[in-house]
Amino acid sequence: MKHISIAIVEPSPIILEGVASIVSHSPSLRVAGAVATLGELQAIMRNTEVDVVVAAVGLVRDIEGVAELQSLPIIGMQSAIVDAAMLRRFTAVATLYTSEEELHRMIIDAADMPAEHNYAESHELSERERDVLVLVARGLTNKEIASELNISPHTVISHRKNIVHKTGIRSVAGLTVYAVLNKFIDSERL
Amino acid sequence: MGSVALSPEMKIYELIDAAPILLSLFSRLDIHLPFGDISIAEMCRRDGYNTQLFMMLCAMHIDSRYRPSQEEMTEDMLPEVIAYLRASHRYYAERMLPHTARHLEEVLSHCDDLSERVLRRFYDDYAHYIKSHFEEEEREIFTLMERGGERDANFALFDMPHADIDDRSNDIASLIVKSLPESAPTSLRCDMLKDVYELRDDLRRHSNIETYVLRPLVVKYLKQR
Structure with a gap:
């Protein structure tokens, strides 16, 4: 052995x-x-x-x-x-x-x-994760996001987990601020 | 920090010297300085505090993993614990939250309009959430117990807000570290971050005292009623 x-x-x-x-x-x-x-x-x-x-x-x-x-x-x-x-x-x-x-x-x-x-793990959001983040920031539910992006709610949950892991931000309010500060969304669309 | 051994005979200046973090505990309990040469037991006698409870609160401030045993807690501690928690709520509302807000404003004065607006709103919501949570606790638990506990206190109601507050404290720190525009000077950013981390850790200790001291004391009290 x-x-x-x-x-x-x-x-x-x-x-x-x-x-x-x-x-x-x-x-x-x-x-x-x-x-x-x-x-x-x-x-x-x-x-x-x-x-x-x-x-x-x-x-x-x-x-x-x-x-x-x-x-x-x-x-x-x-x-x-x-x-x-x-x-x-x-x-x-x-x-x-x-x-x-x-x-x-x-x-x-x-x-x-x-x-x-390990360490080499990227903390940059993928394009899909950005799409999900923007919709989360706009206040959509998982089900609505799934329908908007034509993916399953399960996949939305998985993207959201990754977003939380990569950004270190858990609350919807915090994710919204993150999306604005990183210019993924402008405040007029909130 | 976890290695500070507490005893009623320990001098107050030794206690503070070993764990300066306790200064915020003294501040919120409004314990009068100077201490001269008095011991923990003497100070508690002087100011009317239960020595055992005071040492328990000190231990929980020094080591956030410390959990008091059931045997250490006696029902007569309940009014004093509630008085401490009320004082602690005031300390957050009147001292820590405004202090952190002032540092945030200094940081925001270097940011563009949009960043300034979203971050200020996030912080204001956070501070408002914490204060409303305190008010609810005071109404639903503290006042209820002070009036003789005519019905059971619903502690489960507060598990979620405690986790939410912790998440939001972490979120503020993450946003300031990772996403705040470069225009904000590092020194101001660091001052603000120190406040946020101090507030987060202090709120965690506060929540531990509610969960591991207040809750079992209330359960004991209601059983014996």
Whole structure:
């Protein structure tokens, strides 16, 4: 059986040792390295194949600058309160209260995730999503939007989820302001 | 922040030094400065606060994940919790919301007419929504309990507004960060964002106190009636 190879990067020694120990309890997982900095992680990755990285959520911005990590699934290790937008950048997020079984499952699932799930993800709205956004801003219901664009209500819901994910804006009022500020719509049409 | 250990003997200046975030709690409770050398217990005795409840509120401000246990809460805390929440509502309406609005106006003065108009309307609606929600809570729960709780309080009514307020707070932050025209200077934008995040986090703590302190106390009170 092929092991899933894990690298852990976490500045807190307590968390680092804890995650490494929990990962090593699973027969299908193998710790390729447990280090405190991204520099050390890069050194490990030059010599060892790594399938999944577990990284402190606080490192998110620095991770974006490391080319080797862009194609890998990364599980965020959250030990403090952070903005939800930061967490969205990870394939999955574990906390200090995640159980051993959950963490194993998270890593195994992450190993199968396509890499584009990670940082390279575009936050630009597609043309269709813009169409939906404009109609949301004009106050149309999902059913009305579906009929206007000749798509199913289910597809409208899926577009709306993507719009919320990409813009970080949830309320209809907020989406309307977003549409105006980005000039997708002029206020006379509201 | 989560590692501050609270005890009734702790000096107030030590408490504030360890967690300056508590200054806003002192401000809304209108606790008089200076504190000199007094401890938490002494201050609570002086100002007529329940020490256990005061420490609970401090703990919930310091660590938003902190949840008090049922055993910590006693029915006699209810009037004081309601008084605190009323004071907190006033603090938002009279201090935090107008303060954030002033910073928003500074940002808007650098924007084109259209951006100015839509953002001001969004913020005004947001502030209005929060204030109406407070009024409804005061009417439907606080006053009801103060009059002796002649009928059950419908807390479920407030789950949705709490989530809505949190969404809208995040939306304002996202709009200012991502979409506000470049003409607004970064320093003003940052001042405004600091206010928005502070307001959002404070409202989350407030909502936690309502959910994890007020609600169980009301349930306890109604059971024993």
